[in-house]
Amino acid sequence: MTRRPPITNKVRQLREAHGNMSQSALADAIGVTRQTVIAIEQGRYSPSLESAFRISRIFGVGVEDVFGWEG
């Protein structure tokens, strides 16, 4: 079993709060594949710092409003 990274995120909630933005639209906006957005939402993958900042900019919030540390 692969250990999940101890990083939580609210990407899905923020996406839904922003007019039900699709995973595909978010992926295009931050320059990753839709599969990467899915992996981030499911907590299987922790994005790079650059992608984390891009995501937070898209939603107009701070990085810590999107990502949390549960370690």
Add this chain to the structure above:
Amino acid sequence: MSLNEKSALAMGILSLLVLAWFASMIVPPVIAGGGAPGPAELPLILGSVLFIIASIVIQAVLRGFSPKDAVRGEDDRDRMIMYKAGAYAGSFFGFVVVWGLFQYATTGNADAMFATCLIGLLAATAACFGLQIAFYRIAH
């Protein structure tokens, strides 16, 4: 399935086919007790050229069907997965080369060393693509 996943799947299948082809030339004589055959230039060159041509065709076709993904290229998750799979496959190939050198040092059979390294290289290539798919599906 992303473009890189499809690419890894197609290249993995191609690598396995090439591996099976080379193995079919090397393994039967070894099983028959005749030892590993010496390098045969023509099949090696032909196999390598066909592999390269098939790779180019596969990549062109896959990118033709996913132009948006092709323009975007790899994202940081793709790069991390490729790096990780490459590291494992490279380590495997390193062990195989050391094993081949050990064989040569103990038996003096250069043909066996060559066959071991060639099979190891092809197996490592196939494993690299297989691991990429596994990482995409199971973890990351």
